[in-house]
Amino acid sequence: MGSVHVLEHPLIQHKLSIIRDVNTGPKEFRELVGEIATLMAYEVTKDLPLEEVEVETPIAKAKAKVISGKKIAIVPILRAGLVMADGIMKLIPAAKMGHIGLYRDPDSLKPVEYYCKLPADIGEREMILVDPMLATGGSAAAAIDFVKQRGTKHIKLVCLIAAPEGIALVQKEHPDVDIYVAAVDECLNSHGYIIPGLGDAGDRLFGTK
Ligand code: PRP
Ligand code: URA
Secondary structure, three states, X not given: OOOEEEOOOHHHHHHHHHHHOOOOXXXXXXXXHHHHHHHHHHHHOOOOOEEEEEEEOOOOEEEEEEEOOOOEEXXXXXXXXXHHHHHHHOOOOOOXXXXXXXXXXXXOOOEEEEEEEOOOOHHHOEEEEEOOEEOOXXXXXXXXXXXXXXXXXXXXXXXXXXXXHHHHHHHHHOOOOEEEEEEEOOEEOOOOOEEOOOOOHHHHHHOOO
């Protein structure tokens, strides 16, 4: 079964508390989501393999380490994953970005796909799939299905807040996927929103409600 990493770094937790606050407006909310994602990327990438190279400093030759050519794809689930993806790209600017368009039908709570565009060599890349909210898990599980059908083999799922229900679904349907979150909350309400959560991530990011 894939493991769940809860990233407890104080900066992540502090910023998460601010975005949970109903009084935090879209500008600050967006900035903080990007910053949290950048901080999470530091943890998510800590197993990247290194190789030794030689560089010439102003003083002498030195043996140094660089990331060993591992190819990465950052893939936000639209639309709420976009701001997180930008935050992760800041640390991994050479990564390629794919996009998956999914929305959750408000009545059935089932995911509906409307867009998918991935780097052509996706089968050779490690994928960092991002979405702020893992609620029922339906969207993430469907997104992972889509990218696996298109050849992706190694996937890490990065979310800000997860419900236990969403974690359980992804672990059941995709036991090969590790999950990285800033918090695991209590449960879902009858509309599928995470309690206490932060409300509707897409609406808060883009000011649509
Ligand atoms: C939100 C969120 C996830 C999904 C999580 O997106 O960004 O994609 O809900 O819910 P689930 O785990 O129950 O599937 P939403 O469907 O609101 O679309 P949006 O990003 O376009 O706002
Ligand atoms: N989608 C959100 O944006 N928030 C939730 O709490 C659940 C699903």
